[in-house]
């Protein structure tokens with residue numbers, strides 16, 4: 727049984743929650759697909775493309791343009807995307823307003839922090855490092871850390887275990903259906919943010935709370951949701 731005084735663990739999604747990566751995701755994807763003669767995607771398209779990693783983003787861009795994509799081309803385009811994204815990282819990507827202050831506030835109150843993202847580790851780790859956020863988390867898990875990823879509950883449960891937390895004292899914060907469904911599947915509390923890349927209104931996701939700015943993310947809110 728978890729002890730009631732176990733430190734809360736606050737788990738963050740990355741793309742569209744902690745960091746606005748949209749300028750660089752769009753630029754890297756367009757660098758990749760326009761070389762194959764496809765029209766560039768727009769920022770509005772991004773909400774339908776992100777969420778399940780780079781391979782899926784390329785696949786969805788091809789599907790959007792009604793173009794076939796064989797496995798060998800996908801592998802080549804993945805390498806092209808990775809090279810460009812890593813080379814230009816962090817580019818224009820930046821933490822959302824109030825993120826750093828919120829992380830300071832929660833850590834200052836003795837809470838643990840973690841990242842659970844479907845972005846693969848080889849992109850997640852350098853991005854967090856380059857933005858100066860890397861050292862703040864008890865655990866960082868990516869879309870390829872396990873053989874499963876959000877919305878699979880085991881991605882969140884694995885993150886909690888790695889961070890030394892307990893499900894009953896953990897809360898997931900994310901921008902998309904993957905995050906809130908994963909939290910529900912893991913039977914933990916969740917908070918949704920409306921400024922990320924959801925393709926549906928976040929009000930429809932069934933999160934326990936919606937915050938519109940990180941200023942609202944306080945130790946008192948976390949304790950309130952966990953009680």
Ligand SMILES: O=C(O)COP(=O)(O)O
Nearest residue numbers: 740741777778779843844
């Ligand atoms: O990179 C993706 O496709 C999604 O990443 P996220 O889980 O951090 O939103």
Ligand SMILES: [Mg+2]
Nearest residue numbers: 739741742901
């Ligand atoms: Mg996200």
